[in-house]
Amino acid sequence: MKNIPEISFWENKVLQIKGFQFFKLEELITDDLKPTDHSPYLPHRLNFQAILIIEKGEVNHIVDFKVHSLKKGDVMVIAKGQIHAFDEASEYRGYLVVFSEAFMQKYMAQSTIAQINHLYNYFLVQEKIHNPYYNQFLSNKLKEELKSSSSSLPNIIGALLAVYLLKLSEENVHLATISTNNKYLDYFNQFKLLVEENYSKTRDAKVYASDISISYKHLNEVCKGVVNTTAKSFIDNYVILEAKRLLVSTSLSVKEIAFVLGFDEPTNFLKYFKKHIKLTPVEFRKTLA
The missing domain is CATH 2.60.120.280 (Regulatory protein AraC)
Structure with a gap:
């Protein structure tokens, strides 16, 4: 590609x-x-x-x-x-x-x-x-x-x-x-920035909650209030979006993309991607080729 x-x-x-x-x-x-x-x-x-x-x-x-x-x-x-x-x-x-x-x-x-x-x-x-x-x-x-x-x-x-x-x-x-709940938005923006910077290192929402000094429960409240989803789902959605972008905008192999995204084993990435998209990475790439 x-x-x-x-x-x-x-x-x-x-x-x-x-x-x-x-x-x-x-x-x-x-x-x-x-x-x-x-x-x-x-x-x-x-x-x-x-x-x-x-x-x-x-x-x-x-x-x-x-x-x-x-x-x-x-x-x-x-x-x-x-x-x-x-x-x-x-x-x-x-x-x-x-x-x-x-x-x-x-x-x-x-x-x-x-x-x-x-x-x-x-x-x-x-x-x-x-x-x-x-x-x-x-x-x-x-x-x-x-x-x-x-x-x-x-x-x-x-x-x-x-x-x-x-x-x-x-x-x-x-x-x-x-926008009226600036505190929620502030926390969410901190969380989003950390995810963008560290998603290849960790997909653990509890780690991100600790990094912005709030509880895991509070982080879920923030995410539900701002994007109507849990912190874990937000992280998963972000990783999947980045995976899609890499599949479409680069010629990296699926194995290489798995490592870029922080997966220890390509098979784990395959299972993760198919769980969320119902297609394998190769099948998704072919739909946009």
Whole structure:
């Protein structure tokens, strides 16, 4: 299987604003913009944040192996590190906004970043949001402002994105509810970060609870309150997602992936993967080949 590269900004194009791009979706497959190192219709990993806005019609968009049906007025945020693919059978009409973490840090207030951070935390939510009014507001303002050559343009674009993302977060009632319990969210973010850093070393939820100085019972309460699952299930889901990503985006053998994920024996990984996915790793890889 051919490796799928991380997708960055087009290196051969001069950017009006460093770390920011704004595209019409239908232009992404023209000769001018079509990438040469990958197919947009095959799974590829982003190394930036993205906002997918559907202006007309209906499409099926794939994010981390799940198909999302999007229609006019829908928007989906796609986080850095996620794998996504355009559906070749769908006619995309709308916009794609992409920006780097460096752009966010430079042109958005830290308090704003903290408040919208959960939008790009794909374990909190990975669903479409219907937001036609502000979608139109953002696309119209971006088109208007990007005609300018003002030295303040990056700050203006950063402010527009901040307002839009804040409004987007308000549209999601579930996230708004979670955000009111900052202590739960703080603990969950600590837990998630530790899992991301150490999942190949341990899958024991009790170890993570100890690391953030709360009881195992309390950690389960936090996870159930934020992502509606137990701490153990969260860890398992994360490991399986990473396994899927490795199977799709690398040419590593199943044995090599097992060791990368921290399994002592490849057979243990095979049993673990099949228990959760009902397919062997090889069977899963073939479904996306």
